[in-house]
Each structure stands twice: as C-alpha cells, then as structure tokens.
Amino acid sequence: MREHQGPAPEQAFDVAVIGGGVNGTGVARDLSLRGLKVILFERNDLAFGASGNSSGMIHGGVRYLTSNPRVTEQSCRDSGYIQQIAPHLLFRIPFLFPVKSGLKGRIAIELIDAFFRAYDQFQPLKRGEPHTRLSPSELAVLEPGLTGSLVGGITFDEWGVDGARLCVLNAVDAKERGATIHVHTAVEAVERSEDDDGRGRPGQNVGSYVVRARDLLTDRAVLARARVVVNATGAWGPITAALGNLPAARVRVRPGKGIHVAFDRRLSNYGIVCEAIDGRQIFVMPWQNMTVIGTTDDDYFGDLNDVTATSEEVRYLVQGVARVFPAIREARAIGTWAGVRPTLYEFGRNEDALSREHLVVDHAHDGAPGIYSMIGGKLASYRIFAQEMSDRIAQDLAPSSVCTTHEKPLPGGDRVPDALALSEQSGVTPVAARRLVYRHGSRSARILARLAKSPRERAIVCACEPVLEAEVRHALASEMARSVEDVARRTRLGLGACGGMRCAARCGQIVAEELGLPPSHGAKMARAFLVRHARSRIVAMGPEQARQEALAFAAMRATLGTREDEP
Amino acid sequence: MTRVLVVGAGIAGTAAALAASAAGASVTLLDGGPGASVLAGGALDLLPWEDATGSQDDAALADPAVAGVLRELAELVHVTPTPAVLVTQAGILRPARAAAVGLLDLAPLSAGLVLVPRAEHPGWDAAACARAWNDTALARARGLEFAAIDATLTRLTDERFLAHADLAARYDEPAQFSWLADRIKQAVARYAGSRVVAVVAPPWLGVEHARARATELSHAVGVPCGEPLLGPGGPAGLRFERARDRALGRREVVVVAARAKEVARDGDAWAVTLEGGDALQADRVVLSTGGLVGGGLTYAPSASVLAGELPPRARPSFASTVEAPVAIGTGRRPIGIPGSLFGESPESLAWPFAPFAPLLERAGVLASSSGHVDAGLYAAGDVVADRPRTWLDALAQGARAGATAARAT
Ligand SMILES: Cc1cc2nc3c(=O)[nH]c(=O)nc-3n(C[C@H](O)[C@H](O)[C@H](O)COP(=O)(O)OP(=O)(O)OC[C@H]3O[C@@H](n4cnc5c(N)ncnc54)[C@H](O)[C@@H]3O)c2cc1C
Ligand SMILES: Cc1cc2nc3c(=O)[nH]c(=O)nc-3n(C[C@H](O)[C@H](O)[C@H](O)COP(=O)(O)OP(=O)(O)OC[C@H]3O[C@@H](n4cnc5c(N)ncnc54)[C@H](O)[C@@H]3O)c2cc1C
Numbered sequence: 001m002r003e004h005q006g007p008a009p010e011q012a013f014d015v016a017v018i019g020g021g022v023n024g025t026g027v028a029r030d031l032s033l034r035g036l037k038v039i040l041f042e043r044n045d046l047a048f049g050a051s052g053n054s055s056g057m058i059h060g061g062v063r064y065l066t067s068n069p070r071v072t073e074q075s076c077r078d079s080g081y082i083q084q085i086a087p088h089l090l091f092r093i094p095f096l097f098p099v100k101s102g103l104k105g106r107i108a109i110e111l112i113d114a115f116f117r118a119y120d121q122f123q124p125l126k127r128g129e130p131h132t133r134l135s136p137s138e139l140a141v142l143e144p145g146l147t148g149s150l151v152g153g154i155t156f157d158e159w160g161v162d163g164a165r166l167c168v169l170n171a172v173d174a175k176e177r178g179a180t181i182h183v184h185t186a187v188e189a190v191e192r193s194e195d196d197d198g199r200g201r202p203g204q205n206v207g208s209y210v211v212r213a214r215d216l217l218t219d220r221a222v223l224a225r226a227r228v229v230v231n232a233t234g235a236w237g238p239i240t241a242a243l244g245n246l247p248a249a250r251v252r253v254r255p256g257k258g259i260h261v262a263f264d265r266r267l268s269n270y271g272i273v274c275e276a277i278d279g280r281q282i283f284v285m286p287w288q289n290m291t292v293i294g295t296t297d298d299d300y301f302g303d304l305n306d307v308t309a310t311s312e313e314v315r316y317l318v319q320g321v322a323r324v325f326p327a328i329r330e331a332r333a334i335g336t337w338a339g340v341r342p343t344l345y346e347f348g349r350n351e352d353a354l355s356r357e358h359l360v361v362d363h364a365h366d367g368a369p370g371i372y373s374m375i376g377g378k379l380a381s382y383r384i385f386a387q388e389m390s391d392r393i394a395q396d397l398a399p400s401s402v403c404t405t406h407e408k409p410l411p412g413g414d415r416v417p418d419a420l421a422l423s424e425q426s427g428v429t430p431v432a433a434r435r436l437v438y439r440h441g442s443r444s445a446r447i448l449a450r451l452a453k454s455p456r457e458r459a460i461v462c463a464c465e466p467v468l469e470a471e472v473r474h475a476l477a478s479e480m481a482r483s484v485e486d487v488a489r490r491t492r493l494g495l496g497a498c499g500g501m502r503c504a505a506r507c508g509q510i511v512a513e514e515l516g517l518p519p520s521h522g523a524k525m526a527r528a529f530l531v532r533h534a535r536s537r538i539v540a541m542g543p544e545q546a547r548q549e550a551l552a553f554a555a556m557r558a559t560l561g562t563r564e565d566e567p
Numbered sequence: 568m569t570r571v572l573v574v575g576a577g578i579a580g581t582a583a584a585l586a587a588s589a590a591g592a593s594v595t596l597l598d599g600g601p602g603a604s605v606l607a608g609g610a611l612d613l614l615p616w617e618d619a620t621g622s623q624d625d626a627a628l629a630d631p632a633v634a635g636v637l638r639e640l641a642e643l644v645h646v647t648p649t650p651a652v653l654v655t656q657a658g659i660l661r662p663a664r665a666a667a668v669g670l671l672d673l674a675p676l677s678a679g680l681v682l683v684p685r686a687e688h689p690g691w692d693a694a695a696c697a698r699a700w701n702d703t704a705l706a707r708a709r710g711l712e713f714a715a716i717d718a719t720l721t722r723l724t725d726e727r728f729l730a731h732a733d734l735a736a737r738y739d740e741p742a743q744f745s746w747l748a749d750r751i752k753q754a755v756a757r758y759a760g761s762r763v764v765a766v767v768a769p770p771w772l773g774v775e776h777a778r779a780r781a782t783e784l785s786h787a788v789g790v791p792c793g794e795p796l797l798g799p800g801g802p803a804g805l806r807f808e809r810a811r812d813r814a815l816g817r818r819e820v821v822v823v824a825a826r827a828k829e830v831a832r833d834g835d836a837w838a839v840t841l842e843g844g845d846a847l848q849a850d851r852v853v854l855s856t857g858g859l860v861g862g863g864l865t866y867a868p869s870a871s872v873l874a875g876e877l878p879p880r881a882r883p884s885f886a887s888t889v890e891a892p893v894a895i896g897t898g899r900r901p902i903g904i905p906g907s908l909f910g911e912s913p914e915s916l917a918w919p920f921a922p923f924a925p926l927l928e929r930a931g932v933l934a935s936s937s938g939h940v941d942a943g944l945y946a947a948g949d950v951v952a953d954r955p956r957t958w959l960d961a962l963a964q965g966a967r968a969g970a971t972a973a974r975a976t
Contacts, residue, residue, distance in 0.1 A: 009765055311913045460690030469689075502798060505657035509695045519699035523658050534918040541913045546866035550859035551606060553918055554956070555798045557609055559657040564619055 002070075007396060013039045013180070014397050016188045016211045016226035018240055020044075021051035022163065023374050024232035025170035026386030026405070032177040033408060034394055034401035039224045040179060041213045043186040044173050044305065045486045047164035049234050051379065052489055053307075053339025055260065055294050056257060056287055058082055058090060058159040058380045060126050062119055072122055078384045079126035079159065081406040084230075085383075086413040088441030090159045093285055094129070095271040098139055098146055098153040098324055105151045112154050119156065128157035143268050145327045158271065160287055164378050164489045165439055168479050169410040175480070176411070183480050185212045190229055190244035190371070204396045205362070207370035209244075217482060225435075228393050231373040235340040236304055241373060245564045246366050251373040253342040257300035259309035261317055261540050263291040264497045265330045276320035284321045284328060288438070288492070289465075293317045293328065300340050307316055309336035311539040333540035335533065344376040358385045360392060412441030424430055426451060428458060432466045439471075439491065446456060447474045461510070462503040464496020476514040484508050484522075484529040494529065497545075499537060501552040504530050505560050568593045571972050572839055572849035573862060574827045574889060577604035578958055579948025580855035582965030583972070585639050586632040588818040590973035595847060596815065597839075600828040600859025603949055604958065605804035608796045609667030610653055611644060616662050619650075625937040627963040632970035636962060639817070642778050643668055643810035646959075650674065652709075654767060655796040660706055662917070663796075664959055667803055668810075669735075669777040671793025676709025679764035684718035684754045688727055688734075691769045696795065705909030713767070718754035719745060720769060732973045734771045735802035744773065744780055748787045755788050763790055768793040774805040823847070830854070830891035830944075837943065851943045851972035854932060855965055856889060858949030858956065863888055864895065864928055864931060866916070884911035885930045887950075893940055897929040898953050929953050938968035945972050 017028045020042025028040045042048070061075025083090050099109040116131035123130055134153045139146060175181050193208040206227040213222040233240040235255045238248035269284030284293045296313050314336060321328045344359055357375035363369075372392070377385045387403045394401050416437065423433035426448040436444045450457050450470040457470035475481040475490040484507045487493055493501030493507060500507075502524040512522030534549065541549065556562060571587040573580045576598035584596045612619065627633060628646060637646060644667050651666040652673040666672045682702075683693040693715035694951075695939045700706055700713045721727060725736060738744045755766055766788055773780035784792040797803070815822055829840040830852055839847045856863025867886045883902055885895045894901045900959060902911060931952035938945045945968040948954075948961035 275905060391721075456689070456692070502800075504797075506692075507660055509692070509699055513695060513698070519658055519695075519702040523699065526657070533920065538913050538916060539919060540869060541866070541916065543866050545650075546916070546927065547859050547862065549918065551603075551799065553927070554603065554607070554860060557615060557617070558608055558796050559655040559659075559796055561617055561661060 010210075010223040010225060011039070011180075012225045013037045014226065015039075015228045015230060015393060016041070016209070016224055017232055018173060018181060018211070018237070019049075019231045019232035019234060020046040020167060020181070021232065021234050022047070022170070022379055022382040023048050023234070023377050023385055024230070025167045025174065026382045027230055027232060027374065027389050028174040028179050028181070029089055029170045029177075030386045030390040030403060030405050031393065032174040033391065033404050034398045036176060036393075036398055037181040037341050039226065040171070040174065040181045041185050041187045041211070041222075042181075042183045043216070043236075045183055045482070045489055046166035046480065047489060049236070049304070050339040050341055051167050051234075052164040054162050054163050054379055054502060055258075055283075055292070056163050056379070057093070058126075058161050059378070060119070060122060060128065060158075061380070065115065065119055069118075072119070073125065074384070075129075075381060076125035079380055081383060082129060082161070082380075083159065085406070085408065086166065086410045086441070088412060088416045089165055089169070090161050091288070093158050093160045093271045093287070094269075095156050095158055095273060095283075095285070096134075096139065096143060096146075096153050097156065098150050099275045101149045101151040108149050109154070116154055116156050120392075123157065126159065128159075131156045131444045143270055144273065145268060145325055146242045146272070147326055148324055149513040154489040160285075161379060162288065162439070166379065166382075168490055169412070172411050172479055172558070181480060181509045182213065182215065182222060183486070184482055185213045185215045187211055187240065187243060192368075193225060201305075205364050205369050206396050209370065228370045228372070228397065230389065230393075234342040237342060237373055237375050244363075244368065245372060246363050246368060246371065250363070250366060251375050252345045253375050254345055255300045255304075256297045256341040256343045257307060258295040258297055258339055258341060259317070259336055260292050260294040260315045261309070261333050262335045262337070262495075263293075263328070264334045265290060267291040267327055267331055268325070272322065272325055274321045274324050276316060282317055282320045283323055290334070291331065293321050297341070298376070304340060307340055308536055309338045309539050314540045332497065332544045333537075333542060334499070334545060335495060335537045336540050337536065342375055342377070343347055357381060360389055393482045412443035417442055417444060422448060428468060429466070432460065432468055433463060436468070436471060447471050450474070461506050462491070462493040462496070464498055465492050467491045467493045467503070469510065472510050473514055476511060481511075482515065484511055484525040487511065488529065494533065497548060499533060499548065499552050500530050501555050524564060527556070527562065529562060530560075569851060569973050570595070570849045571851045571853065571969065572837065572847055573597065573853045573969065574830065574839065575602070575854070575856040575861065575948070575950070575959065576811070576822070577602045577855060577857050577861055577948060578807070579857075579961040579965035580853070580948075581632075581815065582636045582821045582838040582962045583853040583855055583945075583947055583969030585636045585814060585818055586966040586969035586972040587773060588820055589632070589635050590970045592851075592973035594818070595821045595823060595849065597823050597827055597841070598822055599856070599862070601804065602857040602863070604961070606799045606860060607803065607958055608795050608798065608801055609670045609806070610661070611665040611667060611959045612664040612955075613664050613959045613963070614955050615957060618955075619662070619664070630963065630967060632966040633963045636966040639814045641808055642813070643807060643969070647672075652705065653796045654696070654700050656696060657798065658696060660700060660703045661796075668806060669770070669781055669794050669802065670796060671765060671791060673709065673711065675763065676711065676791070679712070679875055680758065681711055681713045681717045681765045682755055682758060682763055683713055683767045684720060684751055684769070685715055686718065686769050688721060688769065690957050696767070705933060709783035711764070716754050716758065718750055720750055722746075725951075730800060731770045731797065732774070732800065732802045732805055734769075735777075736774045736805065738771050738780065739773045741774045744783070747771065748784050751784065751792070752787050755790075760937045765790050766792040767953060768792050770801050771796055772802075774802050775809055775848070777802070777806050789839060812875055812879045827889050830889050832892065841958035851945070853938075853965070853968050853972055854889060854891065854893070854940070854944070854946040854950055855948045855968075856887070858931060859927060861949055863950045866927075870912070875877055878969075884916075887932065891944070893944070893946070894933045895930060895952075896933045897931075899933060901933065902926070902930060934943060937971065938964055
C-alpha cells in the first residue's frame with residue numbers, strides 16, 4: 001500500500017513513538033520540530049482511542065483552582081497556546097450552570113459564584129470571558145428550555161475542539177518535518193537490540209531497541225531501530241508495556257469508559273451543566289453543528305479496540321439531562337461514541353497536582369533505559385505533557401534544542417480565512433466553505449485549489465456535514481487516512497443523521513481509487529463503516545431515527561449488499 | 568357490491584386495490600404519502616436477493632390475482648422468466664427477480680463491452696462505476712467489461728444542480744430527450760468496431776413515459792440501454808407513482824389522500840376514521856400501511872428506554888399508526904411485555920449484527936400467511952410480521968389479500 005512497497009527495510013530512528021492519540025502525535029511533533037528523527041506507530045487510526053472520543057473540550061484546569069491555583073494558571077495558559085497554534089479548530093462554548101432553589105441551592109450559588117470569581121483572573125490567559133451570575137428570569141431568557149425551580153445560575157466559558165483533528169494536525173506536521181508515521185500498524189514487540197552499539201554514553205538515558213510492528217491492513221511487517229521508545233498508548237499502556245517485557249503494573253491506569261450521545265442539531269446555544277441521578281455532573285452542549293450529552297465514567301475491562309456505548313448508559317445520560325432540559329427527550333439522537341480514559345491511579349507522592357493528571361514513567365528503573373511511558377493526560381494539556389516528555393528525551397538526544405510547539409502554528413493554523421470570501425471565489429456553498437475552514441484553516445485554500453484541476457471534486461459527497469469530494473481526497477492524500485472510517489474521523493463524513501446511507505459507498509470508491517486498491521475493497525470498507533456506525537447509533541434510537549435506520553438498511557441491502565459478493 | 572377499503576398506497580395497497588376491484592368490489596384507497604415503494608430504486612425481489620439462492624420460488628407469482636395485477640402494472644414492471652442482473656451506483660452487480668422500467672437488465676447480454684457515458688453531474692461518476700463493476704465476480708463470470716466513455720450529456724449549468732429524479736422528469740419532453748439520445752448515440756458510435764453489448768445511461772430516462780424512452784434510446788443506439796440502480800432519490804419512485812395512478816384510474820378506484828387514524832369494527836362492517844376527523848365505512852379493510860419506512864409501524868420506545876424516571880406503564884416498543892384491533896409482534900408472538908419496566912432494548916432492534924434477525928426487520932402485524940388478521944380484516948406488505956420485506960412479495964401479498972377481501976363473505 002502507500003506507505004510501504006516491498007519488504008520493509010529496517011530503518012534507524014532517534015525515537016519510536018507508540019500510539020497515535022493526542023499524546024503520541026504531540027510528542028512526535030515536538031521532537032520532529034527539534035530536529036530528531038521520529039517514527040510513530042498507530043495500531044488503528046490516529047485519534048482512534050480516547051483522543052477521538054472525548055468530550056472535545058479544552059478546559060482550563062478549573063478543578064485545581066482551590067487546591068493548586070498554579071496548575072489552573074498553567075492549564076489556562078496552555079489552553080491559550082493551543083488556541084494560538086490552531087485558532088480555526090477551537091470554538092467557544094458558553095456554559096450555564098443552573099442551581100436548584102431551596103436552602104441548599106441558595107448557599108451553593110454563593111459558593112459557585114465565588115469559585116468562578118477566582119477562576120476569572122485566569123480566563124484572559126485563554127481568552128475566556130469572565131463569569132456572570134444570572135437571576136432565574138435571565139436564565140430563562142438565555143435558555144427557555146430549562147425547567148424546574150431555580151435560584152439562578154452562573155455562566156462560564158470553555159473552548160471546544162475536534163480532538164480527532166487535533167491529533168491529525170499534530171501528525172501531519174510531524175510528518176512534514178520528517179517523521180515517519182504508520183497508521184493501522186500495531187507494535188507487536190519492543191526488543192533490546194542484539195548489537196547494542198552502546199551509542200548511549202554514561203549518564204545518558206538511551207538504549208538501542210528494535211520495534212517490531214505489523215501493518216494490519218496489508219499484514220506486512222515493519223521494523224524500526226530506535227534509541228528511545230515512547231509508549232503513548234493511553235488505556236492500552238499496560239498492554240504495550242508488556243510487549244516490551246516491562247512490568248505492566250508500572251504503568252497502571254484505571255480504564256474509565258465514557259460515552260457521549262450526539263443529537264441532530266444545536267438544541268441550545270449554551271452548554272448546560274446537569275446532574276445525573278447519582279449526583280455526578282454531566283452536561284449537554286452545542287458541539288460543532290450538533291448537540292452532545294456526556295459523559296459516564298465506569299471501569300472498563302473489555303476489548304479496547306471495540307468500545308461501544310450501551311443503551312443503559314444512554315438512558316442514564318438522557319434521564320439526567322432531562323431533569324433540567326426536558327427537550328432532550330424529544331430530540332433525535334443520531335449517534336454515540338465511547339472512549340476509555342487512561343486515568344492515573346493515585347500512587348506514590350506527587351510533586352504537584354498536575355502530575356495527578358499525567359505522568360512520565362521512566363523505565364530505566366525497570367532496566368530499560370530510553371523507554372518511557374506517558375500515562376494519563378488530557379486533550380487540554382497534551383502540549384505541555386508532550387513538552388515535558390520531549391524535554392526529557394532532548395536532554396540526551398538534542399541538548400541544545402528548545403520546545404517551539406506553543407508558538408509554531410499547526411498546519412492551517414497560521415491564519416483563519418474568511419469562509420464567505422472562499423465560498424465566493426470557489427463557488428462552493430457558504431456552509432461547505434465554513435465547515436472546511438473549521439477543519440482546515442488556511443489549508444482550505446489548498447483543498448479548494450484542487451477544484452481548478454478537477455472540477456468534479458466540487459461534488460458534495462456527504463450532504464449532512466457537508467464534505468466535498470476534494471476534502472475526501474485530501475484526507476487520503478495528505479492526512480494519512482486509509483479507510484472510509486478514517487475519512488469519517490477526519491471530516492465527519494457519514495456521521496450525520498443519515499448515517500452514511502448516501503455517502504459511504506461513494507467514499508469507498510474514492511478511497512480505493514486514491515490508494516490504488518481494488519474497488520471491491522472500497523465497497524467492503526463502506527459496508528464495514530455502515531455496520532459499525534449503525535451499531536453505535538442503535539443504542540440511542542428513538543422513533544425518528546428508527547425510520548432512518550430501516551431506510552438506511554434497506555438502501556444498503558439493495559445497492560451495496562450486506563455481505564461480500566465474493567468469497 | 569362489497570366495499571373494500573385499502574389503507575396505504577404503496578405497492579401492497581395498490582395491488583390490493585387493483586385485485587379487489589378486478590374481483591368486483593367497490594374500492595377506496597387511502598393514500599398517506601410516500602413510503603418504501605417510493606424510496607426503493609426499482610430492483611424487484613421476492614426474497615432479499617442475497618438470500619435468494621439459485622432459482623427463486625415463483626409460485627407466488629402464478630396466483631391469478633397476482634398475475635392480473637402484474638398485467639395492470641405492465642408499464643412499470645415486466646417479470647421475465649429468468650431473474651434480472653442489475654448494476655448499482657454503489658458499485659456492485661446484483662441479481663433481482665425483476666427490474667422496474669428504466670433499469671438496465673444485464674441478464675440477457677452476451678459477453679462484451681458495456682459503455683458508460685460520462686456526464687458532468689456530481690451524482691454521476693462513470694469512471695468510478697465502471698471500475699467498480701469490473702471488479703465483481705458477476706462481471707467476470709459473464710464476460711462483461713465496463714468502460715467509461717467521453718460524452719457531453721449536460722447543456723445547461725443548472726442541470727448539474729438538479730437531482731437525478733428532476734432531470735429524469737425534464738427528459739419526459741420528447742424534444743429534450745431526442746437531444747440526449749443523440750448525444751449518447753454519437754458517443755457510442757465511436758466504438759462501432761468493438762463488441763458493444765449495452766449502455767449504462769445516467770438515470771434520466773424520463774418519468775411519465777420511461778418505458779417508451781428506454782425503448783427509443785435502445786433503438787437509436789442499437790443495443791439495450793438503461794440505468795443503474797440508485798439509492799433513495801432516483802426517478803424510480805416517481806415512475807411507480809405515475810404507473811400506480813394510471814392503473815388505479817383505469818379501474819376507477821377512489822383514492823383519498825388522507826391517513827387513517829382509527830380502524831374499528833362497526834357491527835358487521837368497519838369504520839375508518841381519518842386524521843381530519845372524517846369517517847369511512849367499509850365491509851372489508853386491508854391494512855397495507857408499510858413497515859417503519861412507510862410509517863405504518865412506529866417504534867415507540869417505552870418511556871423508560873429513552874428518558875423519564877420510572878415509566879407509568881410499559882408500552883410495546885412498536886405501535887401501529889392505526890389504532891386497530893391488531894397485534895404487533897414477531898414469530899407469532901406479540902412483543903412488548905405490559906408491566907415490564909423496560910421495553911425492547913434498542914440493541915435488539917436493528918441491523919444484522921446479531922446472529923438472529925433484528926426486530927426492525929421482522930416486527931409487524933401478526934397475520935396468517937394469506938394476510939388474514941381477523942374477520943374482514945387483512946394485512947399485506949411490509950406491515951406484516953416476518954415477511955421478507957421485498958417489493959414483489961408485497962405486491963403478491965397485496966393482490967391475494969385484495970382478491971380474498973373482495974370475495975369473502
Ligand atoms: C469520555 C472521555 C471524555 C474526555 N473528555 C475530555 C475533555 O473534554 N477534555 C480533555 O482535555 N480531555 C478529555 N478526555 C481525556 C483525553 O481524551 C485523554 O486523556 C487523551 O486523549 C489521552 O490521549 P492518549 O494519546 O494518551 O491516548 P489515546 O488517545 O487513547 O491514544 C492511544 C493510542 O494508542 C494506540 N495503540 C494501542 N496499542 C498500540 C500498539 N500496540 N501499537 C500502536 N498503537 C497502539 C491506540 O490505537 C490509540 O489510538 C476525555 C476522555 C474520555 C474517555
Ligand atoms: C431504500 C429501499 C430499497 C429497497 N430495495 C429493494 C430491493 O432492492 N428489492 C426489493 O424487492 N425490495 C426493496 N425494498 C423493499 C420494498 O420497497 C418494500 O418491501 C415494499 O415497497 C413495501 O411496500 P408496502 O406497500 O408494503 O409499503 P410502503 O411502500 O411503505 O407503503 C405503505 C404506505 O402506507 C402509508 N401509510 C402508513 N400509515 C398510514 C395510515 N395510517 N393511513 C394511510 N396511509 C398510511 C404510507 O404513507 C405508505 O405510503 C426497498 C425499500 C427501500 C426503502
């Protein structure tokens with residue numbers, strides 16, 4: 001396939017990164033910017049794990065406000081950096097925090113008010129608005145859909161992000177700066193190199209390792225030699241450690257499964273903080289062009305490569321949200337997603353509160369110098385986590401280098417073009433242009449430039465999002481997508497109300513064409529995509545979506561078939 | 568004269584109305600708007616094509632009432648002795664028991680070249696389709712090779728923004744159509760030396776007179792010409808509606824554009840209340856309201872499934888849009904257990920993930936195999952439980968139910 005023709009030669013790298021989530025891609029980018037030679041392996045697709053299945057929020061560390069305000073400050077500042085390097089990818093989500101009336105509520109609102117007053121001093125770091133306190137009638141004006149008797153509420157500001165795109169942009173940038181990136185390639189073993197050349201001088205924390213991986217789509221083996229290996233596999237962390245014969249217990253994470261349900265439109269312009277029946281905080285929020293409710297947190301010990309929401313979990317969220325925002329019951333759920341958080345176990349004494357969020361484990365202590373595990377973390381703090389990891393590696397491999405990830409824009413992040421102007425120049429609809437700019441920033445121009453060469457690519461493949469054929473081809477040619485599913489992760493194709501009924505087959509054809517695969521392979525990918533996503537939608541199905549499911553299934557059966565036509 | 572009221576004007580209801588009328592009844596048909604028959608693309612099966620191994624069982628088509636309905640719908644469908652083979656725009660070749668007018672049937676073709684003219688329309692990528700069709704076992708087995716060829720089939724820029732169905736309607740105009748036919752003919756003429764056996768044209772071959780248009784084109788070009796099977800949004804639905812309306816008109820069936828709200832026994836007869844409040848009387852009622860797609864069955868999650876604290880009462884997870892004394896179920900058993908906290912869990916409903924057939928495909932009105940539900944009450948088509956959910960099966964059931972309803976005393 002694209003990345004590899006012929007038997008894979010064994011190549012030498014400075015650093016091998018395992019895992020294409022936000023931490024793995026973040027570290028690969030940081031090290032590439034410092035001039036190191038990096039190879040990254042991702043078993044599934046970039047952002048396949050927690051990073052592509054999170055709530056998609058860049059918080060400012062508000063949780064540490066009372067215990068350790070320095071952490072809050074650092075988080076807010078880092079959130080500001082992410083905005084600076086990818087301004088197109090972040091969007092403001094104003095939140096309402098309604099407080100129930102009653103004695104408890106009257107006290108609570110004072111506490112919450114004071115709390116957010118303290119948070120306000122950090123908001124400018126991430127360009128956030130200061131909080132406001134609202135009376136019940138002001139709340140009702142902002143969001144008439146709120147019910148129950150309320151003493152009032154608080155507003156606060158957060159930023160939304162498309163986590164999958166954040167990973168893709170980090171990976172693309174790393175690649176453009178010389179990194180080698182293998183998606184759908186699972187690391188199967190990390191071995192100490194037989195001919196350890198002792199390049200690591202005394203005092204240096206490096207080794208010589210052979211990373212054995214397999215391209216799961218072609219079944220081809222990939223070998224790489226590296227002096228440093230970074231395990232950035234999130235919830236898979238312990239499993240990955242075992243592949244390197246390291247004690248899995250050293251990278252213990254609590255696998256906390258969280259799900260989200262997506263609804264077909266923006267039901268409110270505000271995020272709303274709600275309480276689930278067990279008292280946990282959950283939320284409903286506008287996110288891109290839909291509404292999302294989340295999230296749960298349950299121990300998960302199933303297959304990490306196949307995590308899906310259940311109807312029980314959906315019910316838990318819908319019930320909780322309906323207590324303050326009953327419109328959710330009538331809304332049309334169009335999908336769910338599920339991810340597993342790599343939450344740190346509380347072990348040992350921590351230097352500061354942020355290390356409760358993430359931690360670098362140095363496996364030199366396990367007799368494997370040069371192997372590190374990155375565990376925990378958040379989308380919001382990926383950059384600083386990657387910097388910490390990279391600083392550590394750079395001490396040995398690039399001592400004079402400095403981190404530049406807070407100032408060098410991610411691909412497309414140098415400038416946010418005017419969508420309307422782009423639409424007028426290129427003739428694509430303003431909505432399509434707007435969505436394109438959201439995902440690609442200044443690189444939208446590159447995608448639209450394709451239209452001059454091949455006007456056909458103006459065709460809208462997915463009408464729900466919408467997604468142009470040019471963008472699908474761009475995702476395949478320049479963003480490392482290798483399947484219909486991968487294209488969906490990068491463009492949100494097929495994730496709207498129609499569930500891919502109108503676009504999956506066409507997308508499969510394009511994937512096959514761009515990657516030089518047989519067309520029947522494209523059809524197979526389209527089927528796999530349709531079935532996988534139907535499975536994630538059905539657990540949240542209401543009457544309207546049931547009709548759509550029946551239609552989508554009938555259409556698939558009629559025109560694509562539900563089974564392979566060849567053995 | 569027996570008064571037969573047919574509820575739902577999909578293919579099952581249409582067949583029931585035509586057959587009842589042929590059997591001498593006075594027939595009223597309630598048309599509640601488009602359903603599955605209008606959304607389907609024109610591939611007509613008795614069994615889902617993937618399950619139809621080898622020869623299909625044509626016994627259902629031999630029934631005189633069924634054969635009669637097929638004759639009355641001849642402008643729409645022509646069931647040949649051998650099954651059809653169709654190309655789909657999604658990129659495969661598939662068998663079908665029959666093809667609706669407009670679609671290209673590859674079954675009678677001998678080995679050779681099938682040309683696919685390009686067109687400047689975002690919904691038509693001739694090259695991608697040709698490549699995909701070539702990469703199928705059926706194409707290889709039949710020695711068919713597809714090739715995209717250059718052609719200019721659009722004139723006005725607005726045509727690039729029109730849906731296929733609207734473009735097809737535009738080509739009902741004979742002058743317009745002869746322009747298109749000419750263009751296709753010219754494009755194909757360049758391949759005079761090759762063994763061209765057919766042409767796959769864009770799905771624009773008219774709506775009102777698709778049969779005539781397809782014939783005209785095939786004559787002009789000299790080989791069979793037709794369209795591929797599309798997903799929802801093609802002209803097949805409009806063609807069905809036109810053919811249906813003409814056949815019903817010839818039979819003088821009274822068509823009422825309304826949805827039934829309640830079907831209730833009224834002495835020996837039936838009273839059917841419409842959504843506007845009007846009521847109709849009939850001796851027999853045929854329910855042909857379709858499945859989930861037609862809106863005849865609605866999935867109604869019990870309150871507990873989607874929200875609410877504790878449900879006041881459990882509801883069956885399927886409801887019929889018609890309040891009639893019928894049971895919704897599968898495998899002869901009603902579904903939804905009154906008194907249980909949770910209805911059917913959504914996981915068990917839809918799409919073929921589980922080894923068992925999903926409820927969404929099977930749930931429906933419990934009826935005997937001939938469509939008998941209760942004295943004087945019949946059901947046909949997708950609304951019936953445990954049927955294959957195919958077009959010809961719906962037609963056959965409708966025809967039998969209609970004929971039986973008209974005759975039974
Ligand atoms: C429900 C939920 C909501 C969240 N909400 C937020 C939020 O709003 N804001 C926020 O900041 N954070 C949020 N988070 C946390 C955040 O998403 C994660 O902490 C972060 O994405 C972790 O990134 P990662 O790169 O470490 O792991 P992952 O993104 O899980 O990446 C690990 C990758 O490693 C790959 N891998 C595994 N084994 C191998 C192997 N053998 N070889 C190669 N590759 C392998 C996997 O395929 C996977 O892609 C949320 C998390 C969850 C689950
Ligand atoms: C996308 C798609 C592709 C398909 N492909 C194929 C295929 O390749 N081969 C094949 O054989 N079959 C196919 N089918 C299936 C086939 O179309 C159906 O099985 C068949 O059309 C069912 O006909 P019906 O008359 O029972 O239902 P419908 O056509 O759904 O008709 C029911 C009608 O009843 C009306 N109605 C509902 N409630 C009321 C009420 N209360 N009062 C009045 N009217 C009411 C509805 O509006 C609707 O018009 C496909 C279906 C779809 C949706």
